[in-house]
Amino acid sequence: MPSTSAMLRCLFIVQGEGRGHMTQALALRSMLARAGHRLTGVLLGRSSARAVPAFFRDRIEAPVTEFASPNFVTDPQHRGVRWGATLWQNLRSLGAFRRSLAVIDAALRRQQPDVVLTFFEPLAGIYHALYRPRVPFVAIGHQYLFLHPVYPFPPDRPLQRGLARGFTALTALGAARRLALSFYPADDRPERGLVVVPPLLRDELLRQPLDQEEPFILVYVLNHGLGEEVRRWHADHPEVVLHAFWDNPAAPDPWRPHPNLTFHHLHDTRFLEMMARCRGLVCTAGFESVCEAMYLGKPVLMVPVEGHFEQYCNARDAAAVGAGLYDDHFAIDRLLAYLPHHAPRTEAFRAWVAEAEARFLREIEIVVDERRPAVVGV
Template identity: 25%
Template sequence: MARILYGVMGDAGGHINRSLAVAAELPEHDFLFVGGGKVEEALSRGHDYEPLPMLSTVLKDSKVLMAETALHFGKTITGYGKIIDGLCGTIDSFKPDLAITDYEFFLPRAARKYGLECVSLDHQHVLTHCDYPTPPGERLSRFFTVASARRLFSRVDKFLVSSFYALPPKDDSTEVFPPIMHRDIEDFTSSEKDHVVVYMRSGVSPSLLEGMRFSNRDFQVYGLGAQSAQGNLQFLPSSREGFLENLASAAYVICNGGHTLTCEALHLGKPVLAFPTSFFYEQYFNAVYLEKLGYGRMGMEDCRESIVRFEQALEQCRARLAGIDLFGNGQVAERINRLLASG
C-alpha cells in the first residue's frame, strides 16, 4: 500500500469527480485529499480530507468575471508562506509516496519545497502541453487561460492529461489518456426518449430559455434547483442517480461544454450541444473538438436557431458516437502504480 496526497481544485464538480474516480480505481492505496469547496466530498467516500484556501473562477450570467476572479486570486494567496508551511507539515506527518494535483495551486509548490514528486492529472493542461492547430477566435480568452495555466498550475514533474480528444503531447513530460469517469455510469443502459438534459454551470441565459420553450421536447434542467415547471421546462433537484438515469435516456444534452459532463454524455452515446461560458476558453476548446469529431455542435448566439440546426444533425452525431470507448480509468490507474513503483 502506498500513500497519495491529492490536491484538488474544488470550485466545480469536475475536478473532484475525476479525482475520486481515480481513487476508486486504486483501493489498495491510502489517500489524503486537500483543497477547498467541493473537495470535502472526499469525506463521504471514506477518504481523509484537509481544507485549503481555493483559487476559483468567478462566474455570473454565463460569463467569467475577469476582474472579480483576479481579485479573488489575490485575496486567496494572502498568507502564502503560512499555507505552504502548513502543507509541508502535512507532508511530513502523512509521509506520502506521491503527490497528485488536479489543478490545485498550493500542493505542487509545497511538494517542490519538500522534495516530493508531484504529478498533474487533469484536463486543462491539454491546452498547454499538447500540439494542436489554434482554433480561430477567442484570442484574448486563450491568452489569459493558457498564461494562467502555465503560471499558476504547472509546477509539477509530470503531466497526465485526461481528454476525449487525443491530441499529441508536446514532450516527454506529458502523457494523454482517455477520460476518467465514475464507474457508476456503467450501471445505466443507454436508451432514447424525447427529453433533453440541460446543465449550465454558469446559469441558463434568457436566450436559451426562450429557445427551449419553442421546442416540442421536454427539457430537464439541472443546476438551478427544484422549481415549478414552466411549460416544457422542468427544473430538477441535484441527484447523481436521478441525473444519470435521465442522461442515459435523453435524446441529447445541452451544457456549457465542461469536460466531465461532456464525457459522460458521449460515453452514453448522447450528442452534445455546447454553449461555452463567455471567456471560458477550455469550454470553447471542448466545443470546437465536439464539432471536429462530429460528436456535437457549438451553440450560436441565436439559441433557438442553434437548437433547430442541432436537431437536424442528431442522427449524424449519433452515428459518430456508435461504439466509441472513452473509459481511461484503468490506464490512468496503471500509470500511477508504475509511478509509485519507480519511486
C-alpha cells in the same frame, strides 16, 4: 511495466470550481482502490460561490480538508466570467492563499504520502515551487493537452492561448508527470513529462444501460443565471420536454415553472441516469459532461460560459471529433434539428475509455518507482 507491488499512500489536491475535477477524483479513487492503493486524504480548493457537493463528500471515502483557492468571479446574472473582478478578488485573497499553502504543507507532513495527485489546482503548483517537497506530484487534467504542440487552438486568439498555456503550466510546476485527459489518443511528449490518457469516467456512468432514449432533452448549467436563458427558450417552445440541472440552492427541488420544464438540484446519480435516457444533452462546455454524453452516445449542444476560453476550446475540440455542435446561446432548436444527422463515434470512444485504468495505474506507479529511493518524507 512498473514494479510497484506495495500499497501506495495517495493524497489528492483537487480544484473545487465546477464538478468535473471532483468527479475525476472519484473515478481515480475507485481505480486506486481496486489496485490495492489507499487514499489518505483530499485537499479541496474551496470556491466561495459554491458549497462542496454532498455526493463528493459521501463517495470519496477519505477525509476532506478545504482551503481557500483562486476562483472565477461571475457577472451579477451568473452567466459569464468577469476577468477584472476575478483578478482583483484573487489579489485581495493573497493572505488567505498563503495560509492555504501552509495547510497543504501540514497535510503532506502529517500524511506522508507516496504520491500526490493534483487535479488542476493552481496552489498545488505554487506549493511545489516554493516548498520543494520530495514526494512526487502527478498533475491530472484535460487542460494539460494545451501544452501539447499539436493541440488545435482557435487560430484567432493568440493572447488567450498564451495565457491558457501559462496558467496550465503553473498548476503543474514541479510535477513528475502531466497526464492530459483527451477525447482521443495522441502521441506522448516525454521530454515535457506529458502523457495523453483517456478521460476519467466514474463507475456509476460506466454501469448505465446503453442505447436508451426517451422524449426529453437534458440540460446542465454550471452558473444558475443561465437558467433564465433556458426558461426564455422554453417559453417559445413549450411543447419540448426539458429537464435541467443547476447549482441554485435557493430554488425548490424540483422546480417546475411549466409542465414540460423541470429544474433539478445537482445530483450525481440522478443526472447520469437521466443522461442515459435523454435524446440529447445541452450543457456548458465542461470536459467531463461532454465525455459522459459521448460515452452514452448522446449528441451534445455545448454552450461555453461567456469569457471562458478553456470551455470554448473544449467545445471546438469535441465538435471536431463528432460529439455534437456548439453555440454562443442555448439554441436548443439547433440541437433538435441536428439529432437526425448525428453520427456518433461511440465504439471508438468507449474503447479509448476502457484503457484508462491500466494507463493511469501504470503512470502513477512508474513515477513512484522512479522516486522511491529518494523519498524520505516531504
